[in-house]
Amino acid sequence: MTTAAEIVFDHVTKRYAGRDAPALHELSLEIPAGTFCILVGPSGGGKTTALKMVNRLIPFDSGDIRIDGRSVRDIPPVELRRGIGYVIQQIGLFPHMTVGENVATVPRLLGWDRGRLRSRTTELLELVGLEAADARRYPAQLSGGQRQRVGLARALAADPPLLLMDEPFGALDPLTRLRLQTELRKLHREVGKTVIFVTHDVDEAIQMGDRIAILREGGVLAQYDTPDAILAHPADAFVAAFIGEDRALRRLALRTLADVDLAPAAGAPAGPTVPPSTTVRNAVSLMLETGEERVTVADGDRVLGVFRLSDAGALL
Amino acid sequence: MRGHWGDTLGPALVQHVELTAIAVGIGFALAFPLSLLAHRFRRTEHPIGVVSALLYTIPSLALFQILVPFTGITWTTVEIALVSYTLVILFPNIVAGLRAAPDEVLEAARGMGLTRLQVLTRVELPLAVPAIVGGLRIAVVSTISIGTIAAFLLPKGLGYPIFLALKEPTPFKTEIYSAGVLSVALALVCDAALVLLRRALVPWARRAA
Numbered sequence: 001m002t003t004a005a006e007i008v009f010d011h012v013t014k015r016y017a018g019r020d021a022p023a024l025h026e027l028s029l030e031i032p033a034g035t036f037c038i039l040v041g042p043s044g045g046g047k048t049t050a051l052k053m054v055n056r057l058i059p060f061d062s063g064d065i066r067i068d069g070r071s072v073r074d075i076p077p078v079e080l081r082r083g084i085g086y087v088i089q090q091i092g093l094f095p096h097m098t099v100g101e102n103v104a105t106v107p108r109l110l111g112w113d114r115g116r117l118r119s120r121t122t123e124l125l126e127l128v129g130l131e132a133a134d135a136r137r138y139p140a141q142l143s144g145g146q147r148q149r150v151g152l153a154r155a156l157a158a159d160p161p162l163l164l165m166d167e168p169f170g171a172l173d174p175l176t177r178l179r180l181q182t183e184l185r186k187l188h189r190e191v192g193k194t195v196i197f198v199t200h201d202v203d204e205a206i207q208m209g210d211r212i213a214i215l216r217e218g219g220v221l222a223q224y225d226t227p228d229a230i231l232a233h234p235a236d237a238f239v240a241a242f243i244g245e246d247r248a249l250r251r252l253a254l255r256t257l258a259d260v261d262l263a264p265a266a267g268a269p270a271g272p273t274v275p276p277s278t279t280v281r282n283a284v285s286l287m288l289e290t291g292e293e294r295v296t297v298a299d300g301d302r303v304l305g306v307f308r309l310s311d312a313g314a315l316l
Numbered sequence: 317m318r319g320h321w322g323d324t325l326g327p328a329l330v331q332h333v334e335l336t337a338i339a340v341g342i343g344f345a346l347a348f349p350l351s352l353l354a355h356r357f358r359r360t361e362h363p364i365g366v367v368s369a370l371l372y373t374i375p376s377l378a379l380f381q382i383l384v385p386f387t388g389i390t391w392t393t394v395e396i397a398l399v400s401y402t403l404v405i406l407f408p409n410i411v412a413g414l415r416a417a418p419d420e421v422l423e424a425a426r427g428m429g430l431t432r433l434q435v436l437t438r439v440e441l442p443l444a445v446p447a448i449v450g451g452l453r454i455a456v457v458s459t460i461s462i463g464t465i466a467a468f469l470l471p472k473g474l475g476y477p478i479f480l481a482l483k484e485p486t487p488f489k490t491e492i493y494s495a496g497v498l499s500v501a502l503a504l505v506c507d508a509a510l511v512l513l514r515r516a517l518v519p520w521a522r523r524a525a
Contacts, residue, residue: 057427081429092424096442096520106428138520154428164427 004033004194005068005161007054012063014049014219023049024219026063031211033068033161036188036195038209040202042242046219047198051164054196055081067162082106085155085163085193089170091147093139099125099150100135106158124153127191129183145176152184156191165197169204181208202243206231206250214239228254232316248316253281257297260315262305269296269303276304284312324477324491329498332474335466336459336506338395343402343455350403351410355440361411372404376465384469394466401462402455409451413444446521449514453507460503464495474499 009029015022024046031037039047052058054065056077065072072080093102103124104117112120122132128149139147148168155163169177185208188195199205205212206227214222214230216238223235231251234240244250258276271292274283276299283295287309294308354361374382379397387393417440425435467475474495481491 055427057423078429078431081427083429086424086427088420088424088427090418090420092418092420092422094421094425094439095418096439096518105430109429109434140520151424 003159003161004192006033007031007037007162007194007196008064008066009050010064010066012050012053012060012065014046014053014058014060021218022046024053024060027215027219027221028063029213029221029224031194031196033194034192036185036197036208036210038205038212039196039198039215040200040205040212041215041222042217043200044217045215047200047215048166049219050215051166051196051198054162054164055084055086082109082158083160083162085158085160087148087151087155087163087165087168089167091151091168091171093147093150093154095139097138098135099130099137099139099142102139102150103135103153103157105154110158120157121153124156125150127156127187128153143176144172145180148172148180152187156193161193163193163195165195167199168197170199170201177204184208206243206254214242249281249284251316252284252312253279255280255315257283257295257307260307260311262297262307263311265296265303265306269298270306271295273298275299280307280312280315283307284309324480325474325494325498328472328474328476328495329502331472332460332463332499332502335394335398335463335473336456336502339398339459339463340402340452340455342395342399343406344452346399347403347406347410351407351414352436354407354411355414364407368400368404368407371400376401376462377468380469389469391470391472394463394469394472398459398463398466402459405455405458406448406451409447409454410444413447413451414440416440416447417443445517446514449510449517453510456506456510457503460499460506464499474502 007029008031009027012024012027013022014024021044027046027050029037039050041047049058053060054067054072056072067075093099094105097105100118100121103121104112107117107120121135125132125134130146130149130153134142134146134150139150142150151168155165169180172180181204197208209227211224212227212230213224216222222242223230223239228251230239231243231247231254234243234247240247256277256279257274260280271294272286272290273296274286276297278286278297287293287295293310294306296306297304350364354364371379376397379400380393383393383396387396421439421443422435425439430438463473464475464478466473467479470476477491477495481489481495
């Protein structure tokens with residue numbers, strides 16, 4: 001399961017009749033194969049429009065979109081869509097089909113035999129954190145979080161090289177959303193497909209993205225880079241305002257104490273003791289709260305080193 | 317009573333079932349393609365709806381009178397009137413059923429690569445079954461009821477024993493009651509059968525969390 005596609009947007013423009021501002025203005029983006037790319041921005045920024053152009057649910061006026069070098073205009077829409085996983089906010093599971101039948105939808109369209117369908121369904125349900133027995137249940141019997149897991153399994157069923165996700169966790173409660181975000185990142189590391197993920201939540205974008213594309217109103221690309229680079233050097237006032245005034249702290253939240261160089265521990269442990277999985281930001285927060293200038297980083301009984309408040313500044 | 321059954325009520329019941337089955341069968345055969353058309357081409361829905369509603373407002377006896385010069389005093393006249401009534405009932409129900417699929421389900425289906433025909437056959441039609449069966453229930457029950465008026469034209473159906481009995485100088489009440497009770501019983505049995513049919517066809521509705 002390591003097929004991944006490279007996606008290129010080439011000066012894509014879309015105008016709706018009767019409106020002054022274009023929905024998308026000359027959008028150009030290169031998404032390398034296997035990247036988790038997030039489209040983020042305020043409403044009206046054109047991010048969902050851009051996403052739906054990739055599988056031709058929305059036509060574009062000019063420019064081009066290429067998947068592995070092939071223009072989407074050259075592929076018949078139905079064939080194109082069967083090769084792309086599509087996950088939407090309201091999920092859209094077929095209520096009259098069981099979970100298993102839902103997941104097997106695209107493979108069935110592609111003519112897989114029953115044995116292969118069954119084993120693939122079981123494999124996918126376990127991959128997204130459900131049980132094989134859930135295949136016999138109906139969507140109405142599942143919770144929101146479970147339904148979205150089925151939606152994800154359904155999108156991955158035919159092993160497409162590209163996944164399009166349109167605010168998939170928007171309708172879920174914060175706890176479920178957090179859990180699914182973490183699991184999706186883990187899944188992406190395992191499965192390695194190219195993902196284009198739309199959200200209006202800048203925190204979600206920073207947490208999840210390999211690359212983030214910020215689209216401002218009028219469908220103009222404001223900045224496209226890694227989360228750390230955007231936080232360190234916002235391209236303009238709009239991006240700076242969008243990502244928030246606490247961007248320095250957010251950069252610190254991207255790294256854990258396991259990733260940074262620690263000073264050697266000298267003598268008895270100084271300050272509070274924390275595990276290496278603690279983010280730098282949380283360590284700073286703890287130091288400010290307790291008035292200590294350092295924390296000891298320990299993995300169980302093994303002391304790994306010491307992290308000082310002044311070290312945090314040096315990271316930025 | 318047993319004598320009446322052999323001579324009058326038994327055959328009347330059978331004729332009535334025939335009458336209803338033909339009317340609903342033809343009505344459905346006409347309403348279904350019209351509904352698909354109205355679903356596909358939204359603009360045709362209103363004209364079709366208006367024409368069938370017009371037909372429905374014409375009282376059945378009057379409709380018989382209008383048809384008799386053209387089709388005579390025959391089975392056909394009665395059936396034409398009954399079919400037009402079932403059409404009026406079935407058409408809006410089937411169209412509403414086809415619209416029952418939620419938008420996000422249709423978007424997901426389309427985005428996954430189902431062709432338009434596949435969206436219709438694999439998503440919209442299965443989800444339309446409850447509304448279609450609902451329409452059939454109403455159509456069957458009303459046809460059984462309106463069908464008793466056929467007796468004014470032809471000596472057939474469960475209306476006939478009632479009609480005959482009323483013509484006697486002293487109306488023979490047992491005839492009227494038995495024919496009436498039979499019509500009601502027929503309607504109830506058909507309704508129950510359709511409910512069972514729907515339950516068989518719609519397993520997902522029974523198991524909500």
